[in-house]
Amino acid sequence: MIAGDQPQAKSEHRSIIAWLIAGFVLGFASLGVLLQGGFAGAAPSPDPTQWDPDVHPPLYIVHEARSVTDAGSIVDVQVHVACDFAALRTSECSPDVTLWASWGGSPYVEVPLAETRVDSLQVWTAHLPARHPQLGSLRYYFEASHRALGEPVRSPISGVYEPAVFDSFVAVPLDAPTFVEPEIVLEAPWGTGPTEIGLEDGSEQATVGPDAFAYAEDGTLALLDQVNGRVVTVSPEGVWTTFDAPLKGVGDVAFSGSSILVLDLVGETQGLSRVRIPQILKYDREGSLLAKAPVFAMEPRRLLASGAVVDESSNSLVYPFDGTAARSRSEQRATRKPHSFRVQVVSDQVAWLADLGTDTAFEVDATTGELGAIPEFTRLGDSYLVVFDQPNTFRIVWFDSNGTVERDVTVANERHSVFLPKGRVAVTSRGDVLILNSDEDGISIMRVPGPRGGKS
Amino acid sequence: MKSRVAILTGGVLLGMGVALLVSKPVEAGYSITCWTRSNAVSYSYTALHEGYEWGGGWWTDNNYDDTPSCPTDGGSGCEGPDCSGLVFKSWAMVNSWGSTGKYYWYAGDNVHGPYSSTSFRDGCGGACYDVCTRPCGSGSYSLTIPMDAFAKSGHIGLIWSEGSDGYDDILEAHSNNAGVILSERSYRLSSSYDGVRRKNWSTSC
Structure with a gap:
């Protein structure tokens, strides 16, 4: 080595080390970022x-x-x-x-x-x-x-x-109810066949059965058979028809005039958002898809015949359709309305029910036994109906606007497959109540006549 | 000039290699001393809208099922916890039967834990216990707190928020079709479900 070359060699070494360090830092940092902030202390990076x-x-x-x-x-x-x-x-x-x-x-x-x-x-x-x-x-x-x-x-x-x-509240005092054996209007075994309803009962997952059913005034029933990916309709004569529906496992169904509405609570992605947005699908009675719309609601819990979806996070109604076409997010926000029928459980034995349409509130007081949850409260002309969901029974109470109880009955409550609770009850225009039960063999829908009796 | 590029490239590769090495242990989670229900609320929320996988444990917090075509028992390449795996990770439990210690699991860790829904219902070998028994009933709200769970043989779900009448909002790894969802359930009224609580929550962190 020539003595004069030594500083140049040192400089060369420094340069190599500097480039090596630069490369190391670059490689370490870039892969670190790619590893999704895998290093302790990484700050959130909201997307x-x-x-x-x-x-x-x-x-x-x-x-x-x-x-x-x-x-x-x-x-x-x-x-x-x-x-x-x-x-x-x-x-x-x-x-x-x-x-x-x-x-x-x-x-x-x-x-x-x-x-x-x-x-x-x-x-x-x-x-x-x-x-x-x-x-x-x-x-x-x-x-x-x-x-x-x-x-x-x-x-x-x-x-x-x-x-x-x-x-003030109109008092609705309840005495001991009468247990009744209701009429069974539909029975179906679990299965995948044309007259069966799907049950998915795997280990380490929810038991999935039909989440909901609906009743049309002509006597037709519609069931959400989401395990089989379809909607089942059963005519008053007992004729079964089915049509495919893109269900993700949780939802509700309702008749709306000549249409069948299906609420898919899991939904699909919309636009840039990767979040699945719940959706409502509108079919004709033959199963042709007429329209669909996203549902912008935090806690959509129920579908009404009007096409409104109950958002329980704020006791409000969301209207995804404007009659035929889908409403945008801003239109859905702007057209929200307070839900007229309100329920508030005060204690095991007392519940407050309010009808904002008539500006009336009721205090239902059960002096015997617990009331339970309330999957249904509605007005029937100038009367009211409330259904209490209890561990082993449904209690169904019809009362007039003065709080006088017209009928107070209990029926069996079998929840082999735990459905979405509010999809299990349907009410006819005459005030009959239909309830969806299930056991290890299959489903049944029972009819409990209202105080006016008879089938609609 | 060419040699500098080569050195830089070498450095980049070396840096990436080291990054990979040091990132591996972090991805396997770590023992912690503090875990509250508030921690669990946020942790479980990162699983909402992700996929479901029987026996599974990992998810990517992007609110989307990254492997939507996976079958129910698709294996470790499929995103999503099952119902008991979600509770195990949200409760920051140790992967050791009956341990009441705390362990932070990354969402991406493919760990299910030793407990089935039935073993949660039956006390997790001493790591959890019943706060109400089937049916808990509509009068049991004073016995439960959000991030307790309802468990039966075959399923378990976390209490997200409590109602007042027998219904609750439940966060649960529902099924392969639906993934992890939040919905209203009447488990409190069911004769199959017990209310279950983790032992040894921290008071605050």
Whole structure:
């Protein structure tokens, strides 16, 4: 080696090391990013296409809104929040949660929330008067924000929480019900055949049977046979027909005039969003698909004959169709309406029922036994019907607008396959109640005559 | 110039190799000392809208079934937990029968855990216990808290939010068709389901 070459060789070595280090850093960093932030401490990297503001928001504000209340009461409001950021890992999601409330038409004001824990669940609570003596009744909404997101998330995404507030309730005192043996109008075994209904009863999954059925005034029944991917209709003469429907396993069905509506609660992706959006499909009686529309609702729970979908997150109705064509997201938000029929369980023995259409509220009081859940409350002319879902029985009560009980009966409640609870009950225009039961052999639909009796 | 490109390329490959090496242990999760119901709420929410796989455990948090054509028993290449795998990971349980410790599992970890829905119902070998027994009934709300579960022989689902009348919103790995969904259920009223609680939740993290 020539003595004068040594500095040049050192420089060459430094250059090699520098390029090697640069390459190492580049390779390490780029693959690190590709490994989905697999390194501890990686910050959330929200992708807007991962969420949908109406169906699957990045921050889910979990709130069970009170549906009916009395004017003098204090409404206890409580929320907890879920964050859809996998990278949060073991640190809790701690968003900033804000409650905005208004009474009557007054401007919304921020109401302080108390942060507390139910066991180890972080919750935010407030206590709000149901009615302000001068201003009027309560309405409110929440906002939640997180440093990983831009805009705060609002709940409900459109409209507000607005409990139905009443000064007085019509008393509906219940005595001991009468057990009745109803008429069986349809029986079908489990299976895949043309006159069978599908059951999927695999291990480590939900038991999947028919989630819902509907009744048309001409006596036709429609069943959601989602295991077999079809809708089954059975004429009053007992003739079965089927047509294929792209169901994902959970849904509801309803007759609407000459059409059959199917609610697919799992749904399909729409546009850029990767989230599956629930959808409603409209068929004619022969099974031809007439139209379909996405349903922008956080908790779609039931399909009505009007074509409305009940969003229980805010006690509101979403209208996916404008008669024939699908409504856009903004149109669905703009046309939302409060659900007229409200139920609020007050205790094991007392339930409040409200009909906003007639501005009437009832206090149903069972002095004997528990009332249970309420899959159905509706008006029949100037009378009402309420169905209570109890562990072993359905209790069905018909009463008039003065609270006088016209009929109070119980029938067997067999839930071998646990259906979506509100899809198990249908009501005829005459007030007969049809109920879907199942056991290890198959399904049955039974009819319980109303106080006016007879078939419609 | 060519030699510099070669050195840079070598460095890139070396860096990628090291990145792969160090990322592997992280993907297998790690032992933790703290896990609350609030942690579990957010964790389980990352599984919502993902796929379902019998015996499965992994999912990618993109709210979409990445392997929609997989059959129910398609194996480890298919996305989604089954019902008991979802509860095991959401409860941050240790993959050891009866352990009440805590272990953070990445969503992408293909781990199911040792418990079937039946063993959850029957106490997870001591790692969980019944808070109400079948049927729990509509009067059992004071006994349950969100992120408890309803379990029977063959299925288990997490309480997402409690109703007031016997119905609850349940987050569950439902089926191969539906994947992981949130829907209203009457498990509380069913004579097949017990209410089940993890032992050893942390108070706060």
